[in-house]
Amino acid sequence: MRSVSVDLNNDASLLIDIPDALCERDKVKFTVHTKTTLSTFQKPEFSVPRQHEDFIWLHDTLVETEDYAGLIIPPAPPKPDFESPREKMHKLGEGEATMTKEEYAKMKQELEAEYLAVFKKTVQVHEIFLQRLSSHPMLSKDRNFQIFLEYDQDLSVRRKNAKEMFGGFFKNMVKSADEVLISGIKEVDDFFEQEKTFLLDYYSKIKDSTAKAEKMTRSHKSTTWNFFYLFIFLTLKLGKLSDLFEKLRKVEGRVASDQELKLTELLRYYMRDIQAAKDLLYRRARALADYENSNKALDKARLKSKDIPQAEEHQQQCLHKFDKLSESGKRELTGFKGRRVVAFRKNLIEMAELEIKHAKVSNIMTGSHAERTHTLLD
């Protein structure tokens, strides 16, 4: 079973990880490391430098490949976002004059830690993308994927130009319009009908949950920051309580980041994954619509007794495509379900355990501190 947090490589024949990444201004360069026993690769082990855009390119080509229409394409990793820590860093630089050296150093340290956390997360999501590809029976054999892994030069993927950007935007518009259009088509398979309503509902819910969870973790973090200021202040002025505050803050910070990692990230990932599943459904519905259209065309052709063979052929093609899509779609969606449940289970358990652990630690700390306060102040 695959899941977000489980190691996706059950298959030792192709192991991918990102052991290193470099951040150069806006660009993040990931080192993609591959270890394989497959003969399709020239060497058993190699590393290549890749950028975020390369990942996007890979994802897009996979989506556009006709053969994979029946698959849930793993969602592309989100763009690295270092804005918030960077902004804070900037603010810190501005406020340098108003702070003492110690304060400044502490703040800086704190920000660096935050920055690192974001960085780490970014690396992780990219890694997961590749790992999901590698563990997929079909996608792992994709030519582009192999090129992505193996080609040791810069892929120099052409960045999308304005026209293409617009084109993509337009395509999205068409797609959503199309979605509305084909939603009128009667579903022939109950499974997909159910799946569709479920996914649509689920998507809206999980989207909401994600937003809320994000908000929650964000305010948790700002609470932590506030704690931090309080701590700094206490350290400088008052001494004793500060170490407790410092420790509590650390734990609190960890609670926040664990929550983010285990809950928010999970929700976020599955939101994207569901989107991918929805895309699959769309492609299938599209195929269904095509098939019906071809049926109509065939009927028309028969009426006019013109071009019947072509129309028949086309209809057959569409039917075949649709069947294929339905079949693989069914498989994929069932797999997705299992994957989702397992991932949720794992993450929820981990989160609960971490929460307990953190709470216990802070409990012990507070307890000992309370004792100490008693004895100290008596």
Next chain:
Amino acid sequence: MATSSERSPPPFPDSEDQYVLDSEEVGGRDCDEEDGEDLFMSAIEPPLTDTTLPTASQTSDDLLKPPSDIMNNPLNEPASGQTQNKPASAAVSEHSDDFIDLTNNVVATLKDATEISLDEPSDDFVDLLGSETEPPREEVVLADVSVEAVMGKSEVAGSDTDSPGDGKQEAKESSPVPIIDLSESSSSNTQQPPGTDKVFDPLADLLNDSPLITDAKNPRSTTTDPFIDEGSDLFSEPWQTKSAKQPQKSLFGEPDEDLFGEPLHTISKKTLNKEQKNKPVTTKAAADDTINITGPLQESKPVEPADLFSEEAVASAPSISNTSKASAVNAKTNGVLSEEDTDIFAEATVELSLDSPRTERKKEVIDKPSATALSLSAAASLTMPQAAALEELEEVEEEEQEDKFDIYVSVKDPEKIGDGMNAYMAYKVSTQTTLAMFRNKTFTVRRRFSDFLGLYEKLSEKHGPNGFIVPPPPEKSILGMTKVKVGKDDSSAADFVERRRGALERYLQRVVNHPSLLQDPDVREFLEREELPRAVSTQALSGAGFLKMINKATDAVSKMTIKMNESDVWFEEKLQEVESADQHFRKLHTLVESLVIHRKELSLNTASFAKSAAMLGSAEDNTALSRALSQLAEVEDKMEQLHQDQAANDTFSFAELIADFIRLLGAVRGSFDQRMKAWQRWQDAQAMLQKKRETEAKLLWANKPDKLQLAKEEIAEWEAKVTQYERDFERVSATVRKEVIRFEKEKAKHFKRQIVKYLESLLQSQQQLIKYWEAFLPEAKAIA
């Protein structure tokens, strides 16, 4: 995700790994690093204005900390404490053998002693000592130091049974490094093997001069492991006893005045007190009340130790027999030692004082400040540097007795009376007392907010000019009250009322706990009388309010114009302190307030997530997962409640208290202003007198006898006024001084109480949290 994170590059510290490290720190010996921190911090804290006194206080501050921190260690692992007992005592008895050897080893000199103390973290103390050059004093310091070293050591012995090399290393961890250095440096005199024995070298040095002291210290230190709980008391005690000895003497005269709550503490303290009595001392020490802070209300303690002591004191010749006795004690460390412990200790102190009767005077100078600093800093962890208060304490004496009265006032049941804009809140003021000045033991009256204000007006009018710090009530809040008046069941209105109720209660408690204010008939009337004449002048927008504003403005102007050449450094320093404390509290207040706001936000967001998670759970088609999600929603719901409680806790425990003290500091400043006004009056009178005299001289010269008579009368009148005003000024000064010290004590006490309360509620909410998540865990595991 977790798996991949572990493989990520070294610069990214894995959160879990880090975690483990930290939690180890917490559970185990994080104390060491704190040590350093604390020392460092306190070293910066007090403004060193006076060369001798503040340094002394600072030292004691420093000295106090390490032991208590170390104490933390055993507390954290009570289980291991048990196991430590045995090896520790074994090691201890071993030590005692060494110890006897050492007594014969007369190598060290006084010079050594000073050298050693230089290695101590608190160099200042040594400087101070150097200037005083009182050998016995130095010994005491040294003994303390060695106690610390020994303590570190004995702990080491406890944790890994005396392998010298390891032990040394460990000791460095568990006790401040400088101290170990100290013992090492001194060990060069004696040819003891490294490791555990080293620690006792300083003791050996000391033995030359006063074997008894070291004897006493030694058993004490050895007892530390068996009595882990009392450990901190033992450790902190040496400083206390040494420094607090002198001031306590007069306190001692009253046997019912129990100073310390904890038994061990008590015993040794008491013996000290007794000892003071017997001692032929020259100076009558001031009753230094600051020690009272350390133990608010206590049980009566055993008398025997004191008796024991007085017996011992008679036979207090320093001899080998004492030493052997000490070692006997050492050998017995397995048992509960409190008795032997005490009398030996008592002997030691007697010896000390007998040795140097003439130095008592000087000692006092050192003792007192350190005593105060010690107790103050211990009690008032949140207060500002107290060093400046020190020299004063010799003068502020008897009045500083415990002013606890048997009266408890509570403000309850806020109730809205009336409707619309004429509505007001009435509170139930209940008093419980056994004081004879009240007619009943318990009584309850209803008071409205303006009554509280009216009481304050009366009190401040009467007592303010005399330099009393009249506790101020919470400010009028038009905004808050409007909310209450308009809003029906708004939570912010309820919040406001509760805040105000708490503030009023604390205000009244402060008033009745003030010895002078309690005597005021208005206070009694406020508490007792059924109907109170309506306080009219308290309305913010009334004519009286306007007048008050004008008065305040003129006050402010005159304050600026008065240039007082301060004759008393104490007041100058205190005023500065008050100012800076005010600033700190204000900043702290905003920080805590914003923390509260953030928490509230967090609780809101958590609530909305909980709802959303519940929705998600309903959408989920896997039954178990759906169930787990709705469980998660429930947990988050409870979390929201916790966050909310925490916010309230922050508010009521901290923000409100801080707000109180900001107000109080205003009152303190007011009392300083009153003193300044008194001074100004005096100065004006003096100027006037001067003028009159000049007029007289002129008249004399102009030879106008009729007017001369008048002028003479006027001069006499003004002379009387000048003396009167001068006396007033002196009186106000004395009151202000007393009040400020009382205020600081109160502050320390309140903060302590509040911190403890805060921590307790924090503990509770953490436990809740654990409970919730633990209940959730099986649900998550049940997802198949």
